[in-house]
Amino acid sequence: MFGVSVDSVEKNCAFAEKFHFNFPLLCDTEKELALAYGAMASAKDEYAQRYTFVVGPDGKVEQAIKTSDPAGQAADLLDILPESD
């Protein structure tokens, strides 16, 4: 599992330390990954929307989830995580 945002290494490091995340946070400062996944409509956007993608061992997207409610996103993740490696 990886978190992804357009924040800098420094900001994500502080975020990870504050919440003791046990997974890496990727720093997509050029918005490259957010745009490639469509988690951001345009490079003019300031930040990505709350999307979750599951990528399978074959390199194909298995699930794509859009969440407007962060609590709902957490519930979605809990559904997915037992299946991930």
Add this chain to the structure above:
Amino acid sequence: MLTPGATAPTFSLPDHTGSTVQSQDLSGHRYVLWFYPVADTPG
């Protein structure tokens, strides 16, 4: 947004510790990408 069945885009990005994570190293594994707006937003 990408839909199920699409080929996942490749990437090479630094993580919060400064280590580089490459999608090619994840080949053969299932992984989750959780996009969030801004580090340390409420909720």
